[in-house]
Amino acid sequence: MVMNTKIYKQVHTLAKDILRASEYEDQASFDKGYTQLKQVCEAHEGTPKDHPVQWETLADFTEDYELAISIYEKALVKAEAISSIDFCSSIGYSLATMKLELNDKEGAIASLEKAKITSGDIEDKNLKAEIHDLLTKLKSAS
Numbered sequence: 001m002v003m004n005t006k007i008y009k010q011v012h013t014l015a016k017d018i019l020r021a022s023e024y025e026d027q028a029s030f031d032k033g034y035t036q037l038k039q040v041c042e043a044h045e046g047t048p049k050d051h052p053v054q055w056e057t058l059a060d061f062t063e064d065y066e067l068a069i070s071i072y073e074k075a076l077v078k079a080e081a082i083s084s085i086d087f088c089s090s091i092g093y094s095l096a097t098m099k100l101e102l103n104d105k106e107g108a109i110a111s112l113e114k115a116k117i118t119s120g121d122i123e124d125k126n127l128k129a130e131i132h133d134l135l136t137k138l139k140s141a142s
Contacts, residue, residue, distance in 0.1 A: 003051040003053055004049045004051070007049055007054065008051075010040060011037065011040060011054045011057050014033050014037045014057075015037070015057050015060075015061070017029065017033040018030055018033040018037065033061075034061055037057065037058050037061070038058055040054055041055055041058050050078060051078065052075045052079040052084065052087045052091065053087065055071055055074050055075035055078060056072065056087065056091050056094070058071055059071035059072040059075060059094065059098075068098050069095060069099065069102070072095040073095065075087070076088065076091045076092065076095065085118040085119070086122050086124070088114070088115065088118040089118045089119040089124075089127055089128070090124075090127060092111050092112065092114050092118065092131070093111075093112070093115050093127060093130060093131050093134070095115075096109075096112045096134065097134075099111060100138075105138060108138060109138050109139065112131055112134055113135065116132065116135055119131050119132075
């Protein structure tokens with residue numbers, strides 16, 4: 001499934017705006033951009049324009065770790081539905097890092113194991129290495 005170009009550009013622009021606001025510690029602009037991004041996600045949810053990239057982007061900027069995890073899980077379901085190994089891998093890795101922030105090592109390992117399977121055929125060698133390295137580190141620390 002290819003993402004609607006107009007929506008992709010909107011999500012990309014909002015992500016840049018949110019990132020800029022974060023860099024300048026401009027909470028009002030951050031909140032405004034985040035709210036707009038959330039509205040984009042919700043407006044397209046369950047429609048043919050729904051895509052995991054918008055949800056993954058929303059989760060990336062979600063400051064509440066538990067909420068971020070629930071959004072990443074939603075994005076992962078959407079990525080699995082379209083059989084996108086790239087999104088499954090990146091979302092799985094992000095999900096694992098959030099679970100680690102909440103001291104859920106077992107959950108992080110489970111997410112990384114799934115991400116490692118999907119990352120077998122992705123082109124992003126850095127992401128593949130990050131998944132492998134973090135999984136190895138967590139398993140060796142058990």
